Amino acid sequence: MDEIRVRIAPSPSGNLHVGTARTALFNYLFAKKNNGKFVLRIEDTDLDRSSQAYIDNIYDSLKALGLNWDEGPDVGGPYGPYQQSERFDIYPKYAQKLIDAGYAYECFCTQEELEAEKEDSIKNHRAHKYSGKCRNLSEEEKAKLRAEGRKPSIRFHVPEDGETKFNDLVKGELKFDNKLIGDFVIMKSNGTPTYNFAVVVDDMEMKISHIIRGEDHISNTAKQIMIYEALGAEVPKFGHLGMILAPDRSKLSKRHGATAVSEFVEKGYLTEALINFVALLGWSPSDGQEIKSLDEIAADFRIGEVSSSNSIFEYDKLNWMNGQYIKKMDIKKLCELARPFLSKYDLSEMSEENFEKMILATREPITVLSDLENDCSYFFGQDVEIEPDVREKIVDTEQGQNILKYVDENEIAKWDFDNDEKLHEQLADFRAYFKEKGIKPKETMWALRAAVTGRTHGADMVVILEILGKERVARRIKAAIK
RNA sequence: GCUCCCAUCGUCUAGAGGCCUAGGACACAUCCCUUUCACGGAUGCGACAGGGGUUCAAAUCCCCUUGGGAGUACCA
Numbered sequence: 001m002d003e004i005r006v007r008i009a010p011s012p013s014g015n016l017h018v019g020t021a022r023t024a025l026f027n028y029l030f031a032k033k034n035n036g037k038f039v040l041r042i043e044d045t046d047l048d049r050s051s052q053a054y055i056d057n058i059y060d061s062l063k064a065l066g067l068n069w070d071e072g073p074d075v076g077g078p079y080g081p082y083q084q085s086e087r088f089d090i091y092p093k094y095a096q097k098l099i100d101a102g103y104a105y106e107c108f109c110t111q112e113e114l115e116a117e118k119e120d121s122i123k124n125h126r127a128h129k130y131s132g133k134c135r136n137l138s139e140e141e142k143a144k145l146r147a148e149g150r151k152p153s154i155r156f157h158v159p160e161d162g163e164t165k166f167n168d169l170v171k172g173e174l175k176f177d178n179k180l181i182g183d184f185v186i187m188k189s190n191g192t193p194t195y196n197f198a199v200v201v202d203d204m205e206m207k208i209s210h211i212i213r214g215e216d217h218i219s220n221t222a223k224q225i226m227i228y229e230a231l232g233a234e235v236p237k238f239g240h241l242g243m244i245l246a247p248d249r250s251k252l253s254k255r256h257g258a259t260a261v262s263e264f265v266e267k268g269y270l271t272e273a274l275i276n277f278v279a280l281l282g283w284s285p286s287d288g289q290e291i292k293s294l295d296e297i298a299a300d301f302r303i304g305e306v307s308s309s310n311s312i313f314e315y316d317k318l319n320w321m322n323g324q325y326i327k328k329m330d331i332k333k334l335c336e337l338a339r340p341f342l343s344k345y346d347l348s349e350m351s352e353e354n355f356e357k358m359i360l361a362t363r364e365p366i367t368v369l370s371d372l373e374n375d376c377s378y379f380f381g382q383d384v385e386i387e388p389d390v391r392e393k394i395v396d397t398e399q400g401q402n403i404l405k406y407v408d409e410n411e412i413a414k415w416d417f418d419n420d421e422k423l424h425e426q427l428a429d430f431r432a433y434f435k436e437k438g439i440k441p442k443e444t445m446w447a448l449r450a451a452v453t454g455r456t457h458g459a460d461m462v463v464i465l466e467i468l469g470k471e472r473v474a475r476r477i478k479a480a481i482k
Numbered sequence: 483g484c485u486c487c488c489a490u491c492g493u494c495u496a497g498a499g500g501c502c503u504a505g506g507a508c509a510c511a512u513c514c515c516u517u518u519c520a521c522g523g524a525u526g527c528g529a530c531a532g533g534g535g536u537u538c539a540a541a542u543c544c545c546c547u548u549g550g551g552a553g554u555a556c557c558a
Contacts, residue, residue, distance in 0.1 A: 045557095107556090114555090121483095122483075154556095176485075180484075188556040189556060192556090194557085214552090215487060240487080243551070243552075249550060280495080284496065307488095307495075308488065310550080310552090313493095314493045314494075317493075317494065320507090365519055442517065442518070445517035448517085455518085456518060
């Protein structure tokens, strides 16, 4: 059997979309599982909408997700170039080949004529397709039209009857009635190829064996198969994935939140979690273990088991999963990723060691890295602002004041801020003292916490005390005493 | 309009005729653990869209209806 070769072919008219990332993922998994090659091709034939910034974003996002390609514009490969704008000269040759073989013809219709045809069809409740009126133009007629200054497009001559069918890797047997497909343009009048033509030529030249893509391409498939056959090329296998939808079942777009991989990263999602989550949209692990690395998923992956229905992108599970990854992540790496999210604080005032301690103590409840900004606020600055509600219900109560005064006068001096084991015990003693007076341990700690952090919940008190140090803690407690 | 795809808990899904009084995960609720929030553990809530067939037997196969999605460009 020939080598398995798959590709992802994004067009750089925007940042890498999660939907594209999922398609890339399934291609990558299929390649990995089958010892094949994963190639990246940039489809930038629409020069107006394409930009280098987007190309860079695609590279960065794919790499960040761990979806490394074997061949592509930047790394090269045996079937390059891998960027369509550098391949413009090869499409006309194939188009000419099709004309010569009678599979395609020049069409001189103007935009207006085409519009009129379409409107006519709609008026008569017919499925509109190109009439084919330029199909049999004589050389004289063509010359005349050319003399008028009309630049022809090239259309593929679709067979009048029969059907085009293929066995979809995920959907099974699919077929299309040829007479419903109009002669479609393969080369625009400006000399550039249309999408349907460019993909086929590129996939053929790049020896792509399996095309795994979104089901929005299903109806293109018939046209593409016709081109392959007309060109005498081997038709690859196709597999169409269901789409990712927003919770309201519409296309996932900006108004639903982030859509680009890079936006998710900026919001504090880990790429490991994102890719894991997206893999679960349409695929499920055979052992029920949902949290899996890319390699583990690849080992377990089978394209035929992928769900053929659409799936909805819900943040709940992504958030949970991201939290799981945050909890398990190597602490050094997490610290690095966390830094940008704490840029509003003066990080220079905190030692590397304390920074790590802080992250270790605050990573537990968070779901996205951006939660850190709020959750770490009390670790910075000399003073804290006590939330009004907390002040009223805890700090300013008689019990609260008593506890704080007691801490100020009898406890703080003896607390060992540099020894967490001792500090831990000392706090236990402190709780025990008030417990004898009938105050719950929880409430005792609340008073301390409220005065020191301004809140009722947060990281472990021992860690907070250690990082803040005796002076700052004393200062904040005094400030809370009326 | 026409063509195509899809249809199991709110969501992601397991299920490929009997193992299903339909399993798991997220979310939600309650409880336990606990110096807070969380984590973790336990329990609970919760679905085969509807209707016809086929069969001894259907979530699983077929048909229709309904619902959702996609395509219908000299965009990709």
